[in-house]
Amino acid sequence: MWRYIAKRILMLIPVLVGVTFLVFSLMYITPSDPAQLMLGANASPAAYAQMRADMGLDKPFIVQYLRFLFGYKHPVFGYKGLVFGDLGRSYITNRYVFELILSSFPNTALLATGALILSIALGVPIGILSATRPYSFIDMVFTVLALLGASMPTFWVAMVFIFFFANRLGWLPAMSDPANLISIILPMVTLSLNSMAILMRMTRSSMLEVMEQDYIRTARLKGLDEGVVIRKHALRNALIPIITIAGLQFGALLSGAVLTEKIFAYPGIGTIMVDAIYLKDTPQILGSICFVAIMFSLVNLAVDIMYGLVDPRVKETKRGPGRK
Amino acid sequence: MDNLLEIRDLAVHYYSNRKVVEAVNHLSLDMKKGTVLGLVGETGAGKTTLALSIVNMIRGPQGKIVQGSLRFNGKDILAMGRQELRGLRGKDIAMIFQDPMTALNPVLPVGDQIAETVIRHEGLTRAQGWKKAEEMLETVGIPGIRSREYPHQFSGGMKQRVVIALALACNPVLLLADEPTTALDVTIQAQVLDLMRKLIRENGTSVLFITHSLGLVAENCDEVATMYAGEIVEYGTVDQVFGRPLHPYTRGLFGSLPRLRDSQRRLTPIPGLMPDPTALPRGCYFAPRCPDKMPVCGEIHPRDHLFEGHRVKCHLYGGNGREAGNER
């Protein structure tokens, strides 16, 4: 098992290099000019050239990328580089990007994790319920609800919720703040709807597929109670694909958080990113996307490892074929 | 009442796309205690459906037992409540499937899968259940310590041994063996059958041995029933049926088989195909393929005719045999 985990972590490295490379290249081709941004429109050509040289913008692309990864020394702009936990400073606020991310990411993590727990807690049991009564009235109702949930634009739902629950009914605040847990209810519910719908559908189809398997017939033929057949025999097998989907949903939740946070004025990484995009603050965009991608990859790694714990076949196939 | 199992006039239908698949039709069959009854037939004859009906495991909404009665030890299985049925399944009647690869739950250790059965039926504790599971594995020639391992760690032959251990764990009265060795290689098949024969003899278990192989029937069974299009067309002791097959279909099966002993080059296959189970022909179901077809065969469904316990459903024997009670 440990060897398996180590192997998975090693496999993560090229992916992360690729991600940073991709995002860095995207930012590199951005039409906005950081030197111009720093100096304002009226700078002299000489000052402008000096600024570009100071920021390393005159260096070849690959040098700039390596500097982004491993840092470089400069009295004003120098930083330690991504691998040492330094993402440089914002062009606009001159604050350390990494610091800003570190202060906001926990808020996003709180929101996304809460939403994930909520969608699993509701989506999986409802999916199981639907699967045990396929094509019944209740199954139809949940199927339609799930499709509705998967089709709703999150940012619109957020506004509709604000309109009803904050403006009209006044039950919950329209603005959220991580310090006030009541105020996160609305964004958390908004964020969870999509994932909940997807988990519900996946659980249902996965359960239905498992219930058709021969070993379920074997379990019934043993005279086991239907409850035991479902809980012990069907659910564990059905959960295997659901774990993967739940892991992928975490990425979707991070995405969804971008706009949900903005609409609820919640100080998370999404808000930082959107603000940075409006201000064309390259280091901050770069930093936040890379950070989110790394977090997402780590979550996927955790999912893979969990997979190995639930499914006895995974680690075995990595080690060798069964004893004969 | 020396009949362990009495099936009377059983009919099972499946419903799909507004069509009715008549899988089992007016089937009557008795099984005596302590016998091994071979049920032979080709794909789609309804063998597995029959086996599942015996434990009332035809599941709606697609499948339904539409008619007939099933008595096991004198008790009507179809009238049993859920709880009573669960007490029966796995304890008094156990089943072995064709494919050992899919019959075991991949995420549970094999020991657990055996233990849960004995815990359920014999009221043992967890520890006792696991101990029993290890004993059962030893009985089928697998070291007890391997009870903690998962199905994928066993080869096909080993898995089928585990399935056998599982089926025999509660010492069932009746074992439904649905093509238990078809998925295995010949030499492994010989091993597994050897083991099954030994265990069955030791425990006095009655077996319904479902197979498409006449060879396996000859070597393992006391009695044999031939199934075609959902009904039993011939029934008798192995000596009777193999000595003098009466039904043209049974004879066709023998003719289709390449023999090791004979050196004849051409086989005499049965022409044509199985009838479509959603549109069975009027009269005898076998008539369209039958070499001995008479005008009456296309019109009237034949009755059972009985010759000293050797039963055949065919018009050829209408004149001189004593008719059995089954009306159709």
Add this chain to the structure above:
Amino acid sequence: MHAFDTSGSNLSRSLRRIARNFGQFWRRFSRNKLATASLAFVILVALVSVFADLFYNYDFVTANSLENAFLKPGESGVVYFQDRDVEHRFLLGSDNYGRDILGRIVHGARVSLIIGFVAVAFALSLGGTLGAMAGYKGGRMDTLIMRVTDILLSIPMIMLSIAIVAALGNSFFNLLLAISITLAPRYIRIVRASVITVKDQEFVEAARCLGASDLRIVFRHILINITAPIIVQSTLNVGTAILWTSFLSFLGLGIMPPKPEWGNMLAEAREFIQYAPHTLFAPGIAILLTVLAYNLMGDGLRDALDPKLKR
């Protein structure tokens, strides 16, 4: 080869065969009432967007008439348009610039559908080709393509779109590109997986044994067998693309006002939630219904095209 396709009897036979296949498919599909209704809705939206100019003049829905701002649904107002005053009834009310909301939704449908279809087509051709190559050739090609896919997939999808538009700048084409690139990995995965499944079937070996070339095997034997999952995925993806378009436009990274687009309509409505909620509901419901219709239709197609899942 073409000699086979020109003969009249062969052609009519092929037509009859196609008709028979379609009939079978339609019988299965139409059994699903929701999917059939969705298909009707999708066709309706498509017609509306094609003939949008017949219902509402484009200049009319983009021109400000501030005196008519925030009219409630059904209210009428006088609009100065094309050098004269016109009495106009605002069926779904008007927005903060006094523009007709229904008219903007109708024209917005055009933008959404174009982006939906073109982005999916682009993603399909890019992702499908790469996926088929990875699946069929295997080896180093497969490893390379799948590594790149892994990288694309480890950035949460919307963020990738945002990054691409943010980098390339704000334009219709860049929006299309961003959505296509983000959708492409889905196709790479699904096509690769399907190709690998089909490739291992004996009939591909049988064709090779008959002397069939790689190209013939890919087109006549593999692609024909994976159209069903691709059609289903594409239907679902049109919905996703429409959703993302509105998302990016809402962020100000897609279609910018005054051009009508459902997402930017919502962005403008955001400021006035309390004051004029009707500006919020109409575009949102338009997105919801359209995406829902594509999802329901995708489900229906899956059931009708994949007999394995059919019960």
Add this chain to the structure above:
Amino acid sequence: MSGEAAAGMAGAEKNLVRVAKLKKYFSTPFGNLHAVDDISFDIRRGSTLGMVGESGCGKSTTGRLLVRLLEATAGTILYDGIDVTTAPERDMKTLRTRMQMIFQDPYSSINPRHTVASLIGEPLRIHKIVHNTTEFERRVRELMDTVGLADRLYDAYPHELDGGRRQRIGIARALALHPQFIVCDEPVSALDVSIQAQILNLLMDLQEKLGLTYLFITHDLSVVKHISEDIVIMYLGQIVERGPTGELFDKPLHPYSRALLSAIPLPELDTRRDRIILKSEVSSPIEPPPGCRFAPRCAHVRPECTAADPALREVSPGRFAACVLAERFL
């Protein structure tokens, strides 16, 4: 017996296929899998060679190597004097018209999206054998008639057909190019006995009529006895025994052959025989240790059995076995 000797003399003319020292290794993360490990055999023109063995013995791999669906690791396959393993692409296309294959599973070996006509006609199109639609249709209908497919099925799809008819499509496809040699890879094992008999009869009729040569791969010993003149028995990638069918079945020389033959269930009453029940199961084909592959399960195993691979040697005229004890069973 003199005929056999003559066959050995006449050599190249008499034998359509000559396989020598053929090897196929698959590399796996755990080492090389020896699927086919140094086998040699010949197939006489117009005869059927039966190849028997249990799953994983390499019989199907051998079949695929012969028609070059797989590339051999080492060894030669001479077809009418041409080496199939090294033939360039261009020659291969011609060779494919002369050697064909019938596959095991009539469900997966036929593309479900094509009609019967386009399936059977596919080889005609690939090799541009017919030049217009009328000719195409005539040829396809002819082939359908040859294999006993009703004319009305011309436009049918495979899912409308049962296994037996699908297998007939497979046979028709194989015959379309007028091959001389057909590899039959378990062509009847997925079929019910009554249908199996129909297909076996068809294959034998076709052989007689068209003078075909078959390599008939199967695990079913009664089928192979019925259809083939000569037999090779494989175990874990190697040939353990080779000989004329009748003699081999009367007096198997290799302990594995003996166990295999004794394990066949016979549908006869008077034949309840003593079985040789083998212990344990087939060992791993990955990097097998030297020595007889069957040694771990053999009741007669001796120290010399595990020292080196026993050679396949002529124990008596025409009878080959790879066992040091073969004479004992003569």
